[in-house]
Amino acid sequence: MSESGAWVGIDLGTTNSACAVFDGERVQLVRNAQGGGLTPSVVRIDARGNVTVGARARRFLDGDPANTRAEFKRLMGTAQAIDFPAAKVSKRPEELAAEVLRSLREDVREQLGFLPERAVISVPALFELPQSAATSEAARLAGFERVELIQEPVASAIAAGWSAAESRGYWLVYDLGGGTFDASLLETQEGLLRVVGHDGDNFLGGRDFDWAVVDWAIAEFGKSGAKIDRANPAHGKVVRALKHAAEEAKIELARAGEAAIVLPGLDVDGEAVDVDLSLTRAQLEALCLPLVERSLAVCQRLLAAHGVGEGALERVVLVGGPTVMPLVRREVAARLRAPLGEGLDPMTLVAEGASIYAATAGLDARPRTAALAAAATRRLWIQHSAMSSDLTPHVVGRLLPGGSGPEPVTVRLTRADGLWASEPAALDTNSEGGFVIMVELIARRPNVFRVEAAAVDGTPVPVEPSTITIVQGLTVSDPPLSRTIGVALANDQVRVYFERGAPLPARRTFLHHTVESVAKGSAECALKIPIVQGELPEAHLCRLVGALTVRGDLVRESLPAGAPIELTIELDRGGRLSARALVPATGQVFEEVATLFVPEATPEVLAASREALAQRLSSLRSDAFRRGDRAAVDRLGGLERQLAEAARDAEAARGGDADAAQKARRALLEIDALLEEVERDKSWPELEQRARERMAAAASWVAEYGSPEEQRILAETAQAIERARATKDAVEIERQLRVVMNLANACYYRDPEAWARSFEHAAADAASATDQVRAHDLVKRGRAAIARNDRRELREVVEALWRLLPVDPAARRRGHDSGVR
Amino acid sequence: MSDADAHRELVENPFFVLGVEPGAARAVVEREGQKLLSMLEVGLSQAKTYATPLGTRVRTPELVRWALAELRQPERRLVHELWAATPVAASGDPVLDEKDACEAGWPEARVAYGWEPR
Numbered sequence: 001m002s003e004s005g006a007w008v009g010i011d012l013g014t015t016n017s018a019c020a021v022f023d024g025e026r027v028q029l030v031r032n033a034q035g036g037g038l039t040p041s042v043v044r045i046d047a048r049g050n051v052t053v054g055a056r057a058r059r060f061l062d063g064d065p066a067n068t069r070a071e072f073k074r075l076m077g078t079a080q081a082i083d084f085p086a087a088k089v090s091k092r093p094e095e096l097a098a099e100v101l102r103s104l105r106e107d108v109r110e111q112l113g114f115l116p117e118r119a120v121i122s123v124p125a126l127f128e129l130p131q132s133a134a135t136s137e138a139a140r141l142a143g144f145e146r147v148e149l150i151q152e153p154v155a156s157a158i159a160a161g162w163s164a165a166e167s168r169g170y171w172l173v174y175d176l177g178g179g180t181f182d183a184s185l186l187e188t189q190e191g192l193l194r195v196v197g198h199d200g201d202n203f204l205g206g207r208d209f210d211w212a213v214v215d216w217a218i219a220e221f222g223k224s225g226a227k228i229d230r231a232n233p234a235h236g237k238v239v240r241a242l243k244h245a246a247e248e249a250k251i252e253l254a255r256a257g258e259a260a261i262v263l264p265g266l267d268v269d270g271e272a273v274d275v276d277l278s279l280t281r282a283q284l285e286a287l288c289l290p291l292v293e294r295s296l297a298v299c300q301r302l303l304a305a306h307g308v309g310e311g312a313l314e315r316v317v318l319v320g321g322p323t324v325m326p327l328v329r330r331e332v333a334a335r336l337r338a339p340l341g342e343g344l345d346p347m348t349l350v351a352e353g354a355s356i357y358a359a360t361a362g363l364d365a366r367p368r369t370a371a372l373a374a375a376a377t378r379r380l381w382i383q384h385s386a387m388s389s390d391l392t393p394h395v396v397g398r399l400l401p402g403g404s405g406p407e408p409v410t411v412r413l414t415r416a417d418g419l420w421a422s423e424p425a426a427l428d429t430n431s432e433g434g435f436v437i438m439v440e441l442i443a444r445r446p447n448v449f450r451v452e453a454a455a456v457d458g459t460p461v462p463v464e465p466s467t468i469t470i471v472q473g474l475t476v477s478d479p480p481l482s483r484t485i486g487v488a489l490a491n492d493q494v495r496v497y498f499e500r501g502a503p504l505p506a507r508r509t510f511l512h513h514t515v516e517s518v519a520k521g522s523a524e525c526a527l528k529i530p531i532v533q534g535e536l537p538e539a540h541l542c543r544l545v546g547a548l549t550v551r552g553d554l555v556r557e558s559l560p561a562g563a564p565i566e567l568t569i570e571l572d573r574g575g576r577l578s579a580r581a582l583v584p585a586t587g588q589v590f591e592e593v594a595t596l597f598v599p600e601a602t603p604e605v606l607a608a609s610r611e612a613l614a615q616r617l618s619s620l621r622s623d624a625f626r627r628g629d630r631a632a633v634d635r636l637g638g639l640e641r642q643l644a645e646a647a648r649d650a651e652a653a654r655g656g657d658a659d660a661a662q663k664a665r666r667a668l669l670e671i672d673a674l675l676e677e678v679e680r681d682k683s684w685p686e687l688e689q690r691a692r693e694r695m696a697a698a699a700s701w702v703a704e705y706g707s708p709e710e711q712r713i714l715a716e717t718a719q720a721i722e723r724a725r726a727t728k729d730a731v732e733i734e735r736q737l738r739v740v741m742n743l744a745n746a747c748y749y750r751d752p753e754a755w756a757r758s759f760e761h762a763a764a765d766a767a768s769a770t771d772q773v774r775a776h777d778l779v780k781r782g783r784a785a786i787a788r789n790d791r792r793e794l795r796e797v798v799e800a801l802w803r804l805l806p807v808d809p810a811a812r813r814r815g816h817d818s819g820v821r
Numbered sequence: 822m823s824d825a826d827a828h829r830e831l832v833e834n835p836f837f838v839l840g841v842e843p844g845a846a847r848a849v850v851e852r853e854g855q856k857l858l859s860m861l862e863v864g865l866s867q868a869k870t871y872a873t874p875l876g877t878r879v880r881t882p883e884l885v886r887w888a889l890a891e892l893r894q895p896e897r898r899l900v901h902e903l904w905a906a907t908p909v910a911a912s913g914d915p916v917l918d919e920k921d922a923c924e925a926g927w928p929e930a931r932v933a934y935g936w937e938p939r
Contacts, residue, residue: 190847194893383859390852396859434865436856475851477893478886503890507883 005446005469006112008119008365009155009354010104012097012135014073014205015178015321017041018348019104021112021365022355024446024471027159029348032107037348039104043096044068047086053103065240071207072096074179076138077130078662094134098141105142108365116365117145120358122350124180125151125198125482128533129545129577136576148361148573152177153184154195154479155353156319160341161193161474162356169314170196171341172303174332175350176295176320179205183299185306191389194477197501199302203663204294206322212287213246214239217261217277226273231651238266242275253281254324285327292328296335303336313338319346359471361573362386377462378403380411380451384468389475391441395449395468399433408453408461411435416448416467424454441472478503479573487567488530488539490515490807492815497569500535507570512820513803515812516770518552518559525552527559527819529567529581531593537734540814541673546593548581550819556586561770562803565820606650606661609668613643616675623682632678639678642671680730687730691721694737698744705750706743714743755794756786762801769804778804835888835898836905837873838880843902847892854889858882 007022016038019030029037034055044057044067052060060068067086072093075082081090101121109115123135132149139147153173160171168189175182182200186193218228228235228242241263249259263275303309316338322328323346333340358365382397395413410424425435441447447470453461481504486496489512497508512529519525527550534542550565552558566582581590617639624632646667653661680687695718702714717739724732748754759782769775778801785793803821812818836843839853860868861882871880892898 192847192851192893381863383862385855385859388855390848390855393852394856394859396856396863396865398863398865432865434860434863434867436860436865478890480890503886505883505886 005359005364006114006116006366007355007358007363008108008116009150009351009356009358010101010119010121011152011155011348011350011354012073012100012121012123012138013041013177013350014071014180014207015041016347017100017104018351019107020348020351020355021108022352022359024359024469025444027162027352027355029351030104030107030111032103033110039100039107040070041073041097041100042068042070043072043091043099045084045087045089045091049087049089051099053099062241062244065237069096071179074662076134077128077132092134094138095141097135097138101138101142101144105144114366115143117367118147118358118363118365119144120148120150120155120354120361120363122152122155122354123149124175124177125153125182125184125200128483128543129485132576146363148358148363149576150354150357151182151184151195151198151479151482152319152350153182153186153198154476155351155357156317156349157184157186157193157195157353158356158474158476159349159353160317160344161188162353170308170312171315171317172299172313172336172338173317173319174295174299174323174336176318176322176328177205178207178321179203181205181295181298183295183302185302185308191473192475192477195480197302197306198480198482199298199305201294201298203666204291206320208291209250209288209322209325210243210246212291213250213261213279213284214242216279216283216287217242217246217275220277221275226268226271228268230648231654233654235268238268241266245275249279250284250325253279253284254326257281281326288325288327289331292331296331299332299336311337315339315341317341317344317349319349321347356387356473357476360385360387360474360476377464378405378408378453379464380453382451382465382468384470385475386469387471387473387475388441389473391443391472392438393441393470395437395439395470397435399427406455406459406461408463409456410454411437411463412452412454413437413439413449413468414452415440415442416450417442439470441470443472446471478505480504481506481571483533484535485531485533485545485569485571485577486542487512487569487820488532488542488544488816488818490812490815490818490821492539492811494532494534494537494539494542498571505570505572507568509566509568512565512567514550514559514561514563514565515807515819515821517561517563518550518555520552520555520558522552526550528817529565529579529820530816530818531569531577531579532816536673536676538676538814539816539818541676543669544816546577546579547816548579548590548593550581550583550590554590555583556588559583559585560774562774562800567820603650603654603661606653606664606668609672610643610647610650610664613668613671613675617643617671620675620678620682629682632681635678639671639674642667646671677730681728684728684730687733688725691725691733691737694740694744695721698740698747701744701747701751705747710743710747714740717743749795752791755791755798758798759786759794759801762798762805765805766801768806769801770806771804775801775804831904832873832875832878833884833888834873834905835891835901837871837878838884838888839892840871843905850892851889854885857885861885 005024009020011018018038021028021030031037032039032054039054040058042054042057042061044052044060046067057068061070067084069082072082075093076097080093082093082096083090105115121135121139123132135149136147153175156173156175157171171186173184173186181204184198185196187196221228228238230239245261245263249261252259258278258280261275261277261279265272266275313336316332316336318340329340379400379402380397381400382395384395385393399408408427410426412422412424414421420440422437422439425437427433427435439449449468451463451466451468453463455461480501481498484496484500485498486494489495495510498506514527518527529548530544531546532539532542533545536542564584566584569579571577579593617636621636624636646664649660649664653664698714702710717736721733721736724736763779763782766775766779778797782794782797785797839850839857841850841853857868869880870877891901
């Protein structure tokens with residue numbers, strides 16, 4: 001292994017996991033004890049509590065499924081306990097993932113002689129925050145000191161980009177894993193790799209291909225009279241055996257034209273029955289084609305969203321085991337009209353990319369050597385890109401206080417090959433002791449530099465660190481956020497903090513106001529600040545991913561309704577969330593973000609949701625028929641099919657398949673959001689009317705008080721609304737109406753009487769205020785301000801009154817019980 | 822576009838944030854961005870503020886990352902180039918907060934941009 005560094009990347013997969021090490025020049029796959037590059041993500045715990053991981057555990061998957069667990073990645077972030085009855089223990093999904101990571105760490109030690117302390121672990125691009133948090137927790141349990149998460153498609157692209165010669169243009173990474181599908185659009189230009197956008201399906205993977213075969217096999221088998229039911233827990237063993245056979249048949253059909261599914265002596269309801277079926281490649285492809293089409297629809301949606309036309313892709317990189325299927329390769333190349341990346345291993349590309357990314361993030365996996373705390377050593381704090389496409393990047397640093405010996409006044413960097421050295425940079429004199437040096441790199445290699453400091457008389461001063469390494473290669477742009485994150489408000493709206501695509505890491509602060517008081521000392525009294533993830537403006541249609549709680553028993557002083565709360569949300573590069581709420585009045589900070597799980601999906605809850613959605617769908621469908629709205633009828637037909645699919649998964653959940661339950665939960669949530677869109681479309685005439693009314697009001701205010709620039713913007717907005725009307729794009733009209741509202745408001749409040757009118761409206765509702773005493777006082781202050789013609793004071797009064805007006809309890813319930821506005 | 826949005830377009834213009842010319846090559850933008858991130862990380866004070874037509878502003882790592890992300894998108898860069906095509910006030914101005922930024926630094930800016938009547 002190179003002296004310059006060792007960077008470890010791990011692909012923690014649903015079916016298999018892999019680990020790679022990058023030394024600054026080459027990527028090496030880490031072999032496990034069996035000599036394989038892929039370690040099955042399978043954990044077994046026997047009666048004595050012994051834990052076995054990987055291929056050795058996988059052998060027991062059929063014979064002892066109760067104590068041998070696979071595919072727990074799909075349950076990451078849920079509260080689902082996974083039982084091992086023989087050892088009488090239950091494990092969380094992240095504890096099992098930790099076992100896999102621990103095993104991979106040991107493999108690195110076997111191969112390279114050290115136990116890695118830092119690593120980059122890949123996660124699907126569309127993982128929700130609780131799922132990412134669970135992955136970080138798994139790494140911590142496995143003994144890693146520090147990890148960063150990387151989105152799988154970004155890792156694949158880095159690996160493909162590292163091995164490619166000079167390349168420019170758009171790429172698509174088609175990543176079909178065991179349990180998830182991700183499509184990512186990337187652009188390379190001048191060594192910069194940029195993620196343009198993501199799309200995907202968190203519940204589409206190779207495993208669904210296996211289930212399609214299982215369902216076919218059950219149907220075929222049923223023709224002989226015997227009935228196997230996926231929803232029946234008593235048939236669990238038979239179904240597992242069928243699934244295993246289906247998986248093997250699928251692999252065989254990648255090469256052969258026909259494969260047999262033979263399972264003699266299966267116990268179905270106490271009777272021994274034989275399964276003997278023959279599956280051809282054509283049949284397999286017919287069964288899997290709808291799933292492949294579903295993935296291609298995601299790709300096309302992604303390309304359309306970013307204006308990338310057909311045939312504009314430079315190449316498609318295939319990632320994941322299922323992409324070896326001839327059907328997948330053929331359909332992807334044909335439909336996306338782009339060549340497939342050659343010479344890349346779809347099974348290990350993610351781990352390879354993660355290891356290269358570890359270098360860009362400066363996460364050297366080697367254990368830190370004991371500090372060189374020699375008496376005469378000065379310490380420097382040095383910052384630089386660990387990997388860069390730039391041949392002349394900057395190295396920045398400063399002298400840290402402490403240490404002993406002569407004080408350095410200059411710093412110089414000398415490349416280890418001795419062929420380049422910087423001029424000595426003076427440590428700046430304004431007491432910061434900082435320096436900035438531009439270095440020269442050798443292309444596509446790790447460049448080691450000696451750090452040489454000198455005292456005022458030119459004597460060398462030993463410094464720590466004494467060397468730094470910069471790898472010349474790619475510059476990877478900050479990973480983009482895959483889903484919008486915001487705070488649910490008490491009126492069921494969302495205050496967006498970070499838009500989808502925002503570069504990570506990110507931090508933002510907004511001021512909110514409480515909608516009710518929080519009494520000091522009362523444990524029952526708590527104010528919830530829900531953090532949600534999703535693209536829709538209604539909070540209830542977004543997923544709750546975290547919550548801060550301001551508890552009465554913890555506040556230093558009682559908080560009145562309308563009290564300001566300054567909320568800061570922060571996301572790190574891997575999308576991990578932290579938040580802090582500051583109560584400015586007392587200076588108190590609340591930081592404990594409740595660890596949320598992906599909601600549980602019990603069969604009863606799923607059945608009730610499915611029933612409610614079915615009724616809504618049926619009612620919308622009848623209505624669409626009555627109105628003769630063909631487009632709505634077609635759209636609802638599609639939703640009906642999705643609902644039927646979700647119902648099948650919900651049934652499988654009754655059979656104890658927790659993964660199918662999560663899949664059904666997600667599908668039902670998405671159907672809910674789509675029905676909401678149909679309902680919005682149905683109210684199209686009302687929306688058009690509202691648009692006309694708002695435009696008329698805005699035109700009048702903007703004409704009277706708007707600047708020429710504002711008048712121009714209003715005219716452009718009117719045109720945009722017209723265009724949206726022509727394409728019946730309700731979401732775009734709503735977006736443009738928000739611009740119109742902003743413009744109209746800005747102009748309206750320039751009217752000298754505007755705040756007085758708003759005051760009268762607010763004062764009329766003061767009787768329903770959440771804090772009567774304060775509202776009464778504000779009304780008095782407002783009247784006095786009007787009498788003095790003090791508009792600034794009046795504005796403050798009105799805004800304070802608004803904050804005291806009650807929220808609609810039903811809207812608040814929908815808004816995840818938010819306590820802020 | 823509201824006053825606040827337009828105000829932000831100017832004071833948070835990525836070219837001002839990164840301290841590069843609107844015509845700067847992509848490599849120069851990246852180099853300066855990475856340099857500023859490193860300088861902010863080690864806490865060098867010369868990186869902590871930047872000049873805009875509306876006065877000096879506080880530079881944060883989040884703002885630098887956002888500016889880099891904006892300039893990596895060709896269509897977004899074009900918009901920012903238009904906004905940045907104006908002389909920048911000399912550095913050394915007092916650091917302004919949101920409220921008084923419009924009332925100092927370049928008092929005529931709002932009129933020049935058409936947000937207030939001439």
